[in-house]
Amino acid sequence: MTHAAVAKARKLGPVFAARARKWDVERTYCWDNIADLVDAGIMGMTIPEELGGLGASYLNVTEVIEEIAKVCTLTARVVVEANMGGISAVMAYGTKAQKAFCAPIVLAGDKPAICITEPNAGSAATEMQTTAQRRGGTYVINGTKHWITGGGVSKLHLIFARVLDDDGSGLGIGGFIVHVDPLAGIEPKGFSVLGRERTMGLCGMPETTLKFEDLVVDAAMALIPPSGFKRGFADLMNAYNSQRVGAGTIAMGVAAGAFEHAKRYLTERQQFGRPLAEFQGLQWMVADMDTQLHAARLMLHEAARSRGPNNSQFPDMTMAARAKLFASEMAIKVVSDSLQMFGARGYGDQEPLERMYRDVRMFTIGGGTGQVLRTQIAGSVLGIKTPQARDGYARAATKSKEVKS
Ligand SMILES: Cc1cc2nc3c(=O)[nH]c(=O)nc-3n(C[C@H](O)[C@H](O)[C@H](O)COP(=O)(O)OP(=O)(O)OC[C@H]3O[C@@H](n4cnc5c(N)ncnc54)[C@H](O)[C@@H]3O)c2cc1C
Secondary structure (H helix, E strand, O other): HHHHHHHHHHHHHHHHHHHHHHHHHOOOOOHHHHHHHHHHHOOOOOOOOOHHOOOOHHHHHHHHHHHHHHHOHHHHHHHHHOOOOOHHHHHHHHOOOHHHHHHHHHOOOOEEEEOEEEEEEOHHHHOOOOOOEOOEEEEEEEEEEEEEEOOOOOOEEEEEEEEEEOOOOOOEEEEEEEEEEHHOEEEOOOOOEEEEOOOOOOOOOOHHHHHEEEEEEEEEHOOOOOOHHHHHHHHHHHOOOHHHHHHHHHHHHHHHHHHHHHHHHHOOOOOOOOOHHHOOOHHHHHHHHHHHOOOOOOOHHHHHHHHHHHHHOOOOHHHHHHHHHHHHHHHHHHHHHHHOOOHHHOOOOOOHHHHEHHHHHHHOOOOOHHHHHHHHHHHHHHHOOOOOOOOOOHHHHOOOOHOOO
C-alpha cells in the first residue's frame, strides 16, 4: 500500500517540478500540489487506518518525502508536517475526540502548524513566556510566537505554552490544539497572524508571527501526554524526533535531486573536447557526493525505523538528532557542489539549482540548529543531561514547581 504511495509521489514528480519555480517567484503557497497530495493519499498517510489514513510507518513516509523533495522543497515540507511532528503528537497523546477531530482536517489537506518559538525563546525553548492560564473548563492563552511555519494557511495549530493553574502556580509546559479556518467562519477571538518574514528560500511557505490575546481554548483541547504537564514538554518534544527525521529527509532529498541534475549535466556538457564527466577533479567530487548521500539516507532510515525509550511511537532522539545534523550539513555541500558543476548556468535561474541552494540552507536552523543537535548528541554520548538541550528539562526544572515534587 505504501509502496503505492512512493509510486504516486514519483508520478507527481514532473508535475511538482514544473510548478516549483512559480511558488518560489510568486511567494505563494502550493495549494495545487496539496490537492494532488490529498488525491494520492499522501496527506496524513501516517494517520491510523481506523481514522482514515494509511497507517504508514515513518520509514515509508521518508521514502515519499525524498521523492518529493527532489523536485519541490516546499511541497516536501508540507508532507512532513502533515505526517510527522504536530499531527504525530496528537495521534500519540491525543484523546479519542482530539484524534477524531484532527485526522479529517489533515486528510483533507491541512498541514498543522507547531507553535513553539518566541522572540526571546529560540534554542532555549523552555524559556517561552506564552502562558495558558486555567480558568474553569478552559485555558486562556496569551503570548507571541514567531517563525511559525504555515501561519495564515494552516487550520490546526499546536500551541505550546507555560501552563498556570487556577491559582496562578506553574504546572509545566503544555500543548493546545487550536482550530482556525476563516473561509469556514472559524476565527477564534484573540488569535491573529501579525506578519510574515521575507525568507531567502522556501519562499512559498509563510513564516509568520502569531499573537494570542486572551485566546480561550476548551480544556478538552489540551494535549496532555501520559506524564501530564509536569514532564509533558519532554514527551511532546519526542514528537519532534519524527519531525527531525522528516526535515533531514527533505534536505537529503533536495541534495539527491540536485545530484541527479549534476550527473546528467556532466555527461551532456563538453569542455576541452570531452564531457565534463571525464575530468578526474569532478569524478572525485561525484564520488564524495554519492558517498555522503548514501550515508545520510542510511542514518535517516535507521532513525525512522527506531523507537525511543519505553518503545515510544517516536524515533530515538539521538538517532534523529544525528541523522538530521548529518543530512542537513551534507545537503548544503552536495547542492552547492552540484551547482558548481553547472558553472555559470547553475548560478542563473534557468536551472533549479539556485532555488535548491537557497531552500536547503534552512535545514541546519529550523527544528533544532546544528549546534543544539550537537549538544543533544554529546549529552547522550557522555550520558549527561545538558542544560541547553532543546527539551531543556534540567533548565526548566530550576524554574517551576514541577521538579520539587
Ligand atoms: C524557516 C524556518 C521555519 C521555522 N518554523 C518553525 C515553526 O514552525 N515553529 C516553531 O516553533 N519554530 C520554527 N522555527 C524556529 C526555529 O525552531 C528556531 O529558529 C531555532 O530553534 C533557533 O532559534 P533562534 O532562531 O531563535 O536562534 P537562537 O537560539 O537565538 O540561536 C542563534 C545561534 O546561536 C546558536 N546557539 C544557541 N544556543 C546555543 C548553545 N547552547 N550552544 C551553542 N550554540 C547555540 C544557535 O545554534 C544559532 O546558531 C523556524 C525557523 C526557520 C528558519
